[in-house]
Amino acid sequence: MSSLSRVICKVPGSTSNCGSGFDTLGMAVSLYNEICVEKAEAAGDDSFGPDIFAKSEMARETVAAFFEESGIAPFDINIRIRGDVPQARGLGSSVTVRGGILGALAELAEAGWDKEKLVEVITKLEGHPDNASASILGGFTVSRFVNDPAKVEAVTQIEIDDSLRLIVVSPEFEVLTSASRGVLPKSLDFATAVSSINSVSCVVAALASGQYESLADAVHDSMHEPYRLKNIPGGASAIAAGLSAGAYTGWLSGSGSSVLCACSAEFSAQVMQAMRNAFTEAGLESVGRDLSADNTGLQILSCE
Ligand SMILES: Nc1ncnc2c1ncn2[C@@H]1O[C@H](COP(=O)(O)OP(=O)(O)O)[C@@H](O)[C@H]1O
Numbered sequence: 001m002s003s004l005s006r007v008i009c010k011v012p013g014s015t016s017n018c019g020s021g022f023d024t025l026g027m028a029v030s031l032y033n034e035i036c037v038e039k040a041e042a043a044g045d046d047s048f049g050p051d052i053f054a055k056s057e058m059a060r061e062t063v064a065a066f067f068e069e070s071g072i073a074p075f076d077i078n079i080r081i082r083g084d085v086p087q088a089r090g091l092g093s094s095v096t097v098r099g100g101i102l103g104a105l106a107e108l109a110e111a112g113w114d115k116e117k118l119v120e121v122i123t124k125l126e127g128h129p130d131n132a133s134a135s136i137l138g139g140f141t142v143s144r145f146v147n148d149p150a151k152v153e154a155v156t157q158i159e160i161d162d163s164l165r166l167i168v169v170s171p172e173f174e175v176l177t178s179a180s181r182g183v184l185p186k187s188l189d190f191a192t193a194v195s196s197i198n199s200v201s202c203v204v205a206a207l208a209s210g211q212y213e214s215l216a217d218a219v220h221d222s223m224h225e226p227y228r229l230k231n232i233p234g235g236a237s238a239i240a241a242g243l244s245a246g247a248y249t250g251w252l253s254g255s256g257s258s259v260l261c262a263c264s265a266e267f268s269a270q271v272m273q274a275m276r277n278a279f280t281e282a283g284l285e286s287v288g289r290d291l292s293a294d295n296t297g298l299q300i301l302s303c304e
């Protein structure tokens with residue numbers, strides 16, 4: 001057992017799918033949670049945040065997965081979380097929780113896990129790799145799987161510079177990813193599949209080449225957005241308003257409820273205002289954030 005008693009990780013939130021890249025594309029964003037894992041016998045006060053272990057099934061499931069996967073004998077811990085990633089808004093909060101717990105525990109227990117191992121285990125827990133790859137590795141990520149999205153085979157990571165602004169607007173209500181996956185169709189017709197491949201290829205080409213202006217009008221998703229956006233009042237209008245105000249393109253962030261428009265810095269203020277107005281017109285309060293990509297991913301902030 002290591003002599004460490006407390007480890008703190010910083011983990012960025014993420015926007016995933018990026019249109020039709022369902023379960024495949026993700027981007028870490030400059031919005032963070034910090035997760036502190038401490039041995040129970042060394043527990044500090046609640047100034048960092050209250051211990052969530054007893055209250056959070058997700059935390060307990062993640063801790064159990066760590067001990068099972070590592071083969072290390074379980075020990076008692078406290079888990080504290082603070083930060084700015086809103087819960088159940090399509091910004092990958094669950095991965096910040098799981099990633100922070102696993103990253104910190106792996107240090108605390110000297111498990112020798114690298115970031116690829118973290119992505120593998122989080123993907124198994126989440127059932128899809130898109131948010132896990134982005135938040136742990138940073139940047140824009142393309143995750144490879146064959147048939148089973150819970151088993152990630154490889155990840156390509158691409159840096160995105162901060163000239164690309166990500167205007168994220170989150171309406172006041174929560175969407176649980178598990179519930180939002182339930183509204184999706186079981187099959188798609190051929191024309192929809194072809195048009196989705198076209199859209200997602202254009203997004204990947206624009207982001208990988210750094211030619212962000214070629215994102216213009218790139219996202220035309222008919223795989224998941226129509227089924228989900230109809231349950232988010234103002235969501236489709238917010239994306240349309242952002243495009244009219246000068247954004248290159250826009251998408252439903254993850255499974256929602258946030259929507260995102262990508263634009264150059266000169267348009268960010270007017271794009272955000274237009275998007276927020278659309279939610280106001282739909283009768284919803286919203287929070288707007290002008291973000292960039294995070295190219296670092298999970299960081300260990302301190303080990304004591
Ligand atoms: N700060 C937090 N503290 C405790 N649990 C959290 C926190 N953030 C997220 N979670 C857990 O993650 C769930 C949301 O995950 P999910 O439905 O996948 O949405 P998201 O799009 O935010 O990842 C919450 O219901 C909660 O169980």
Ligand SMILES: N[C@@H](CCOP(=O)(O)O)C(=O)O
Pocket residue numbers: 014016017022023024089090091092093094128130131177180181224253254255256
């Ligand atoms: N590919 C997943 C992504 C869910 O992201 P989240 O941030 O909403 O958890 C999906 O679309 O279900």
